[in-house]
Amino acid sequence: MVDLAHYAPLYAEGLLTALAMLILFAGLFMKSKSMMGYVSLVGLALSLFLVLTAKTGSIFFFDTVSVDPLSQFFKATFIVVSLLVVIASLSRYKESAGGDEFYALLLLATVGMMVVSSSIDLITLFVGFELASLSTYALAAFDKSRRNLEAAMKYFIFGSASSALMLFGFSLLYGMTGTTRISEIATTLTANLGPASLIALIFVIAGFAFKMALVPFHMWAPDTYEGAPSLVSALLAAGSKKMGFAAAFRVIFVAMVALRVEWYLAFAILAAITMTLGNIVAIWQNNVRRIFAYSSVAQAGYIAIAFVVVGAAGTLPNSAYVAQTGIAGGLLLILGHALMKTGAFIATAVVAYMVLREGKTDPDDISSYAGLSKRAPITAFCLLIFMFALAGIPPTAGYIGKFVLFGSAINAGLVWLAVLAIINSAISLYYYLRIIMYMYLRPATGPKIVEPKGYVAALVLTTIGVIWIGVNPQPFIDYAMQAAAVLLPH
Amino acid sequence: MISNAITLMIAVPLIGAVLCFAAKSQARIVALIASLVPLFISLQMYTGFDKTSKLMQFVESYNWVPSLGVKYTVGVDGIGMPLVLLSTIVSVLVVIYSWGEHDRANQFFALLLLNEVGVLGVFTSLDFFLFYIFWEIVLIPMFFLIGNWGGPRKSYAAIKFFIYTHIASLIMLLAIFGLYFTYRMPDGSRTFDMLTLIQATSDKVLFPPALINLIFAGLLFGFLVKMPAFPFHTWLPDAHVEAPTAGSVLLAALLLKMGGYGIFRVILPMLPNVDKMFVTVIAIIAVLSIVYGAFLALAQKDLKKMVAYSSVSHMGFVTLGAVAFTWLSIQGAMFQQFSHGLITCVLFMSAGTIQHTVGTRIIADLGGLADRMPKFAVLMLAGFMASLGLPGMSGFVAEFTVLAGSYATLPFYTLIVIFFSVAITAAYHLWSMQKVMFGPILPKFLDVHDAHTYEIASMTAFILLIILFGVQPALITDIMGTAAYQVMEPVKTLAQMGVI
Numbered sequence: 008m009v010d011l012a013h014y015a016p017l018y019a020e021g022l023l024t025a026l027a028m029l030i031l032f033a034g035l036f037m038k039s040k041s042m043m044g045y046v047s048l049v050g051l052a053l054s055l056f057l058v059l060t061a062k063t064g065s066i067f068f069f070d071t072v073s074v075d076p077l078s079q080f081f082k083a084t085f086i087v088v089s090l091l092v093v094i095a096s097l098s099r100y101k102e103s104a105g106g107d108e109f110y111a112l113l114l115l116a117t118v119g120m121m122v123v124s125s126s127i128d129l130i131t132l133f134v135g136f137e138l139a140s141l142s143t144y145a146l147a148a149f150d151k152s153r154r155n156l157e158a159a160m161k162y163f164i165f166g167s168a169s170s171a172l173m174l175f176g177f178s179l180l181y182g183m184t185g186t187t188r189i190s191e192i193a194t195t196l197t198a199n200l201g202p203a204s205l206i207a208l209i210f211v212i213a214g215f216a217f218k219m220a221l222v223p224f225h226m227w228a229p230d231t232y233e234g235a236p237s238l239v240s241a242l243l244a245a246g247s248k249k250m251g252f253a254a255a256f257r258v259i260f261v262a263m264v265a266l267r268v269e270w271y272l273a274f275a276i277l278a279a280i281t282m283t284l285g286n287i288v289a290i291w292q293n294n295v296r297r298i299f300a301y302s303s304v305a306q307a308g309y310i311a312i313a314f315v316v317v318g319a320a321g322t323l324p325n326s327a328y329v330a331q332t333g334i335a336g337g338l339l340l341i342l343g344h345a346l347m348k349t350g351a352f353i354a355t356a357v358v359a360y361m362v363l364r365e366g367k368t369d370p371d372d373i374s375s376y377a378g379l380s381k382r383a384p385i386t387a388f389c390l391l392i393f394m395f396a397l398a399g400i401p402p403t404a405g406y407i408g409k410f411v412l413f414g415s416a417i418n419a420g421l422v423w424l425a426v427l428a429i430i431n432s433a434i435s436l437y438y439y440l441r442i443i444m445y446m447y448l449r450p451a452t453g454p455k456i457v458e459p460k461g462y463v464a465a466l467v468l469t470t471i472g473v474i475w476i477g478v479n480p481q482p483f484i485d486y487a488m489q490a491a492a493v494l495l496p497h
Numbered sequence: 498m499i500s501n502a503i504t505l506m507i508a509v510p511l512i513g514a515v516l517c518f519a520a521k522s523q524a525r526i527v528a529l530i531a532s533l534v535p536l537f538i539s540l541q542m543y544t545g546f547d548k549t550s551k552l553m554q555f556v557e558s559y560n561w562v563p564s565l566g567v568k569y570t571v572g573v574d575g576i577g578m579p580l581v582l583l584s585t586i587v588s589v590l591v592v593i594y595s596w597g598e599h600d601r602a603n604q605f606f607a608l609l610l611l612n613e614v615g616v617l618g619v620f621t622s623l624d625f626f627l628f629y630i631f632w633e634i635v636l637i638p639m640f641f642l643i644g645n646w647g648g649p650r651k652s653y654a655a656i657k658f659f660i661y662t663h664i665a666s667l668i669m670l671l672a673i674f675g676l677y678f679t680y681r682m683p684d685g686s687r688t689f690d691m692l693t694l695i696q697a698t699s700d701k702v703l704f705p706p707a708l709i710n711l712i713f714a715g716l717l718f719g720f721l722v723k724m725p726a727f728p729f730h731t732w733l734p735d736a737h738v739e740a741p742t743a744g745s746v747l748l749a750a751l752l753l754k755m756g757g758y759g760i761f762r763v764i765l766p767m768l769p770n771v772d773k774m775f776v777t778v779i780a781i782i783a784v785l786s787i788v789y790g791a792f793l794a795l796a797q798k799d800l801k802k803m804v805a806y807s808s809v810s811h812m813g814f815v816t817l818g819a820v821a822f823t824w825l826s827i828q829g830a831m832f833q834q835f836s837h838g839l840i841t842c843v844l845f846m847s848a849g850t851i852q853h854t855v856g857t858r859i860i861a862d863l864g865g866l867a868d869r870m871p872k873f874a875v876l877m878l879a880g881f882m883a884s885l886g887l888p889g890m891s892g893f894v895a896e897f898t899v900l901a902g903s904y905a906t907l908p909f910y911t912l913i914v915i916f917f918s919v920a921i922t923a924a925y926h927l928w929s930m931q932k933v934m935f936g937p938i939l940p941k942f943l944d945v946h947d948a949h950t951y952e953i954a955s956m957t958a959f960i961l962l963i964i965l966f967g968v969q970p971a972l973i974t975d976i977m978g979t980a981a982y983q984v985m986e987p988v989k990t991l992a993q994m995g996v997i
Contacts, residue, residue: 440655
């Protein structure tokens, strides 16, 4: 008899997997698809509760899956993103054919991301990665328009290439160390550092950098985020991309700790280039979803500062504290960015809904946002908050994340990087203000619309979350600090 | 006495702003009530203020983010109290002046109230984290005021204003990080407490010269941009010219004062601990702001732009008085902040009223308006006289005190100011006043009517206050005098610092 209670910390994953299967099966018989949405909603809410209350500190399945504060932090972030996307989808995928598959794929993608955040073994990590990736490839083409297909194709090809790179890196690590356990790789590599380890590092970083959309591995992101259905873009930018960080945190910080100096250097360059290029290119875009895509690239650059801080902290006297605040800052920004970007992409979905009803073809052009404050006041106000939050204006989640992260960079002696990040913040303000300007300072080009309830609910919840983290950051900082401690040697 | 006076004073306009957004028609009444309450509270605080105490008063302190050492700490001393009073007075009178605003009135008045929230927060915060939040929040209502109700180039002006001042804030934030990560409390924890951190900079071991100079420069930059001082003033004319009148008034009367407040609160106490070069640099910046600002004002064709540059010039006196570092000059500089806050309101209101009654602000196109706008002409004349420093009005007391006090330590700079700016200042005020208001009335202005009652009422209140504080400056300088002593407590003079 299997002792089910032993697996209590993993109930959330089990629940979501079962639910995905159930939805697929029930979809064969049931006409109403909105029912599936509500079922997914309840399932996700329940699993969020399970994740937040799960007992941490245990290891499962022959030392391959760990339930610790770090994994729970990422899982909670992913579930919140999926939850918001599902709420918004209630207004989108209700009658259309295949609505059941949408929710099933979404749940499976969530499970995949959750597996990644828990895995302490390279094979498990890879499997989780692929589960999430395959589900999102299908989601990216979900509306079956030409642009969907192009977006999904690009996403698939780049995604597969990055998986291949990552897997090659993993195979080298396995060859050198004879194990796939992350902690064992760390000890073996530290004892016996060969030249092949550098090659493994390069491949692993390249593989993860594709997922995280760090420059120069970012090319797929703008096309995919622009072409995929808006709600799927929300999931990709806010969820799937953060999965790259979840994986990279474990593999780079723990498994490859022996190569600290090397990845410190690599990420210093990647972070600096990524944020600068992302922000500068975003200025020239006229397509709002492309602006968000490049802003997302830039934010990945900020988050990558966490790697640099940990790398630089190694030699400092109070290295553990510096590294911990660096990772915590990265985690806070990941959480904040997940919320802000989900909200921003959901807002683009509202605009697309509004514009497409008028028979126009290009819903994401910035001119569609003219006078949005009058046409869709709630959406415009929420998007306004997200824009200020992304720019790092207090008191919002974006500000707290940047505050802790940039502060830790200063503390680690990386003044140049903090200054660069702050200059970038100022540059980014320009394109965020531009969107605000269109929404609030331009005359409306059409009548006021009734904003769909699902979208509004998701937007308002996200806005409350973004401001709540900004006003009451203490519990989130505590949570992030605990999560960060997992990655550091005790 | 009201308990939690400061929190209440900040919360009421915030709630008022939300109500204003919701209110469909009577937003202005909500705004008036929501700005009268803080005025009432600040008057209560003023009467209950211990003028001889150097300590923070009305302090409230609660833990906010303990793991980062962030506290919600607010309180006022002699530096903050006059500016709190100024903010509440100006906010009420601006709401009255804007009584006739009908274009999206609910948003307009809500933004005025939000602005009040921000500036009151800045003047009362005693925790850098909180201070920075309010410092940034102020930008948002002003961005929308300029962007929504502004002139033809409003988008450009709004974005330039936001980005320019935001960069300055970010650099200030970096400097704050420098303080935060260097200093530890005796129990090893970190703190954002402003007074503790500022006092800690006197520790030469903890803050070696290279570090403290860098931090100081960052903070100084943040404040000088806000003031604005030459050569960082270029955002100001654009913002002012495009902003609606109420926006310009708040910008000049309150937002610029945030820069000055930063100088008194942060820069001056740190001044003895940094390189002596800074005194010279700041003094040169001050003199250039005064003189160059005056010349620029003289060269303007647009009345409002002239007033905007006169702000640069007048705020230069604040910088000069502060850096001269004598008791008299610091007190004068603080009074100049207060006095300019009142006077500039009248000037911008004058420019605004002319714009919307006549339709233009170009000085050359105007003439003889006093003929049709007699009441308005009296008020505008009084404002201009106050601005050029007519004895009996607050501007004279302030600038005279600054110059008299500065002469003791920075005689060369003071003399430059006296020689090059006093006459020019009088010239642009008198010349523009004469051209706009007096002389034969131009035929096209024959059917112009006088300003609205609410505009007259608001401006009259300002003029009365200007005269009141001109005749009886001790009402507020008593408080400032104590604050000036407190600022100078660690080191008494520039001579002791080794500058002169």
